[in-house]
Amino acid sequence: MSNKNSLQQDNNFKYLSHLGWSSHFQTQLKRFDKNSFFPARVTGVRKRYFFINDGKKEILATPAGKLQQENSSTYPVVGDWVLVRQTAIEGILSRKNALTRGAAGMHSRKTGEYREQTIAANLDSVFIVTGLDRDFNLRRLERYLTLVYNCELTPVIILTKGDLHQDPEHFVNEAESIAFGVPVHLVSAFNDSGLSELTPYLAHGRTSVMVGSSGTGKSTLINRLCGENVQATGEVSASVGKGTHTTTSRDLIMMPQGGMIIDNPGIREISFWDIDQGVESTFPEIEEFAAGCRFSDCTHAHEPGCRVLQAVQEGELTEARLENYLKMKRELEYICARKNKSADRVEKERWRDVSMNIKSINKKKSFE
Known part of the structure; x- marks a missing residue:
């Protein structure tokens, strides 16, 4: 040619x-x-x-x-x-990349088959949207961050309904305390405050996808960014300040700023599929503490010389954050094993490990 x-x-x-x-x-x-x-x-x-x-x-x-x-x-x-x-x-x-998760229901009880759900593909950023109402939850944010990092994507946290509180910056500080290096934007679709900060993510040819619970204001936010009603929205409950679920399909919406946003139905179950460095990226300070543990295979549960437990005792790390970290580590290890082994074998090995841990703890108590 x-x-x-x-x-x-x-x-x-x-x-x-x-x-x-x-x-x-x-x-x-x-x-x-x-x-x-x-x-x-x-x-x-x-x-x-x-x-x-x-x-x-x-x-x-x-x-x-x-x-x-x-x-x-x-x-x-x-x-x-x-x-x-x-x-x-x-x-x-x-695909350049994709946002995936474990499908609802996770796996077939009969076959043990683990199923994947691809939410969207070829993305530049993932908007993790949470409302400053009953939806705001740091542990859930940590799960979303891990989900995004596992897919090797770039997270952006958007806190909606900033007009509901006299001091919304408190929530920004809390989100920033568990999302190291992740941009956190406080917005309000009611008075359009903070919307201009999202413009760089909507530049020519860029694609973002929104994830979050139902009723957090994702569709309303898109409408305000577009300057017109392109997505259906529901009325906000007067009792809880939370919107109703309206988005039932995924659509790529062309934005007047030049980029695109994929609206996504509310996610009830944040299940993992890809297994990369998601936990390590979400909890970098725990990984740093872990490097100082006496034993290289420390579980951060009861071992002597555990630097992570010491950080909890000294107030450098909250117990809730450590518990969430350990929970997701176990979950990802289990998913990895399930992908490579039969469900029955995974269950047998899991209960064998539980039994050995109990015996170890009982033996330790007998010497005290």
Whole structure:
């Protein structure tokens, strides 16, 4: 192919840049016949069809037969770049990244199969949205951070309903105390305060996804950022100051600032799937304390010379934060084991370890 033709084809895809098209996807097209397929981004997923955008218009598309068997690796999700023939999605371009979690229900009791749910793909940031009402919970924030870090994505914490409190900065300080280095933004859709701080995340071609509980104001926030009602919202309860659940599907919304936001239904169960350095990134100070423990395999539960327990005793670390750290470590270890072993074997080994720990504790007490 001549350099002139190659340059012409590259120019043909410049109109996709506002949708997040990049060299990561451009280079993949070399393996396909560009006369047979065209690239488009998935902007909405429904039960039997998709909304896709080819950079010029939105199109209604259906999955090709080979994509009918839905799973995380072959079935498109919002944010995916797909190859389309006429109005049929034939394949998915390799993802730059994806936000995944353990599917609701986690696994089949009969087969022990562990299932994955991909929430969105090809993201620049993840907005963890929590309201300054009964939804605000530091332990839940820690779980969200671990979920995002496990997927090697960039978290941003957004505290909504800042107008509900006379001193909302108190919540900002609390969030910052457990989210080291993570931007924390206090906003109010009621009076638009703090919304301008979100503009950099919505720059040309950037994609963010919102996660959080139902009723935290995610859809209302999108409407205020858009300057018009693009998402349905529910009335706020007078008794708890919490909105009702309205978002039932995931959609990629083009923002007037130039970027995109994926609205996401409220998450009730923050279950992990990817297993990376999420816990270590969420609890860096505990990892630092752990490096000073007497034993390299210290569980930070009862061992002598445990620097982590010493930090709790001396007020450098809260007991609640340590408990959440240990809980998520055990959970991720269990998930890792379940992915590689049968459910029965995992259960047997878990109870064997519990039995050995009890015996160890009883033996220690007998010498005291």
